[in-house]
Amino acid sequence: MNSLSNPGKWEKFFWPLLGAALLLALWHYSVIWTATQVFPSPLSVEKGLAELLRKHLLWADIGDSLRRVALGFGTAAVIGIPLGLTLGWYPAVNQILNPMFQILRPISPIAWIPIAIILFGIGDHAAVFLIFLGSFFPIVVACVSGVSNVPSIFRRAGRNFGLSPAQVLARVVFPAALPQILIGLRIALGIAWLVVVAAEMIAVDSGLGYLVIDSRNSGKRYDLVVAAMLLIGLIGLALDIGFRRLEKIRSVRWGFGHES
Amino acid sequence: MSTEAVTTFPVRGGKLRMEHVGVVFERDGKTVSVLEDINLDVSDGEFICLVGPSGCGKSTLLNVMGGFLWPTTGSVTIDREVVRGPDPRRILVFQERGVFPWLTVEGNIGFGLSQLSRMEREERIAHYVQMVRLQGFEQTYPSDLSGGMKQRLQVARALAVNPDILYLDEPFGALDSITRLIMRGELLRIWQSERRTIIFVTHDVDEAVQLADRVVVLSARPAKIQDVLTIDIPHPRNISSTRYLEHRDDLLKRIGLAYTA
Numbered sequence: 336m337n338s339l340s341n342p343g344k345w346e347k348f349f350w351p352l353l354g355a356a357l358l359l360a361l362w363h364y365s366v367i368w369t370a371t372q373v374f375p376s377p378l379s380v381e382k383g384l385a386e387l388l389r390k391h392l393l394w395a396d397i398g399d400s401l402r403r404v405a406l407g408f409g410t411a412a413v414i415g416i417p418l419g420l421t422l423g424w425y426p427a428v429n430q431i432l433n434p435m436f437q438i439l440r441p442i443s444p445i446a447w448i449p450i451a452i453i454l455f456g457i458g459d460h461a462a463v464f465l466i467f468l469g470s471f472f473p474i475v476v477a478c479v480s481g482v483s484n485v486p487s488i489f490r491r492a493g494r495n496f497g498l499s500p501a502q503v504l505a506r507v508v509f510p511a512a513l514p515q516i517l518i519g520l521r522i523a524l525g526i527a528w529l530v531v532v533a534a535e536m537i538a539v540d541s542g543l544g545y546l547v548i549d550s551r552n553s554g555k556r557y558d559l560v561v562a563a564m565l566l567i568g569l570i571g572l573a574l575d576i577g578f579r580r581l582e583k584i585r586s587v588r589w590g591f592g593h594e595s
Numbered sequence: 596m597s598t599e600a601v602t603t604f605p606v607r608g609g610k611l612r613m614e615h616v617g618v619v620f621e622r623d624g625k626t627v628s629v630l631e632d633i634n635l636d637v638s639d640g641e642f643i644c645l646v647g648p649s650g651c652g653k654s655t656l657l658n659v660m661g662g663f664l665w666p667t668t669g670s671v672t673i674d675r676e677v678v679r680g681p682d683p684r685r686i687l688v689f690q691e692r693g694v695f696p697w698l699t700v701e702g703n704i705g706f707g708l709s710q711l712s713r714m715e716r717e718e719r720i721a722h723y724v725q726m727v728r729l730q731g732f733e734q735t736y737p738s739d740l741s742g743g744m745k746q747r748l749q750v751a752r753a754l755a756v757n758p759d760i761l762y763l764d765e766p767f768g769a770l771d772s773i774t775r776l777i778m779r780g781e782l783l784r785i786w787q788s789e790r791r792t793i794i795f796v797t798h799d800v801d802e803a804v805q806l807a808d809r810v811v812v813l814s815a816r817p818a819k820i821q822d823v824l825t826i827d828i829p830h831p832r833n834i835s836s837t838r839y840l841e842h843r844d845d846l847l848k849r850i851g852l853a854y855t856a
Contacts, residue, residue, distance in 0.1 A: 488689050491663060496707035496756060497683040506706075510697040589696035589738045 407466025419478020477519020514590020647813030
């Protein structure tokens with residue numbers, strides 16, 4: 336039973352930890368061997384992290400970043416899900432709006448920065464707007480395709496049991512499309528986390544993105560730059576893991592190919 | 596036993612009546628005639644099997660009866676009322692994947708019961724869980740059920756809204772042969788205790804002869820009714836008796852002719 340495809344419990348943690356340790360060692364010795372004056376070693380990053388924690392600034396930055404993501408992503412979900420469901424439900428409307436979405440979708444939210452600043456000035460609103468834009472389109476697209484992929488058998492069964500069109504949408508189409516909608520939300524959340532860092536480098540003076548750019552600008556503290564980068568990675572991972580837990584909910588689990 | 600009532604029908608017709616039903620599809624600018632001049636009278640409580648070559652339009656006919664599809668010509672009337680759309684009084688059971696995967700067994704059976712009070716609904720659900728023998732699986736999701744259990748669940752969901760007609764579209768077609776045999780017995784047991792009119796589409800001759808009061812044989816496309824066979828053997832039918840085998844051979848012969856025509 337104990338093979339590579341079915342590792343023991345300790346192996347599940349051992350190999351990734353070993354990999355991380357090797358990478359840290361490689362980083363550590365590369366810094367020493369190249370005698371670089373700019374790039375920080377893991378130890379100085381760790382010290383930088385401890386310094387940030389001591390100053391209590393870090394928690395405020397993390398809180399600000401998370402708050403912006405929550406606002407931008409939340410607004411995108413609140414507007415995007417009903418809109419996507421409607422577009423999927425009325426293919427005629429979708430045909431009218433879809434080309435526009437397809438043009439807007441590949442535009443990086445970063446490209447919107449000048450327009451965000453014209454509209455909202457420098458500040459929180461601009462950052463939230465960029466996050467909203469980044470997560471809005473993936474959510475809408477996931478909802479449209481989720482609804483149009485609902486097997487016609489389910490809709491027919493819903494009509495057969497006497498449901499009105501609104502009831503078919505609420506009791507059949509929405510739950511049937513929910514797994515795909517969740518996938519779209521997860522992708523959107525990942526994008527939102529990417530965008531918040533970029534937005535904070537330009538539009539505001541707090542948050543993890545600001546921490547990165549500010550550490551570089553005020554005194555070339557690359558130990559703090561890398562510490563902030565690592566934090567961004569860890570929090571992004573935590574958000575993703577947290578969101579994936581939703582896939583385990585029984586009423587959507589069927590859509591994720593989990594074995595019973 | 597109610598076998599006598601099952602086998603003798605003094606009056607034909609009365610429940611469901613199809614008159615000159617025809618369906619023509621438009622496809623790539625061409626018109627394809629799928630059904631032509633279908634005339635059939637079904638009595639209350641009767642078990643009808645529709646057989647015919649695959650692709651001949653059996654499912655189309657079922658969709659017309661169920662109100663999902665308007666006939667191009669002719670009409671379907673149930674209790675002297677023209678069918679104008681799907682209706683909870685007649686439920687269509689699909690071949691597979693018809694149960695809702697996001698609902699438990701209980702949730703599926705209770706799907707059409709939102710108008711009932713909570714207590715009535717729970718009673719109804721418990722009754723049909725029992726009837727299709729899914730006790731102990733009330734909180735289970737369809738992904739954890741076998742194919743046969745899912746079809747039993749679909750039948751229970753249909754019966755729970757108290758329909759007077761059940762349309763079954765090859766309901767056991769995706770099951771293995773042993774499960775299929777068991778399911779036929781279960782369906783007969785349910786039919787005998789609940790007395791619904793059943794229209795059952797199948798391509799399985801044995802299934803038709805074992806289940807039906809009458810077997811309606813459709814021809815190749817455009818489908819017409821080629822034959823109607825009455826199977827007057829009381830239930831439960833001994834599937835190795837000479838009478839059964841005679842009926843089966845007769846049906847096979849007629850379908851054979853249908854295929855070569």
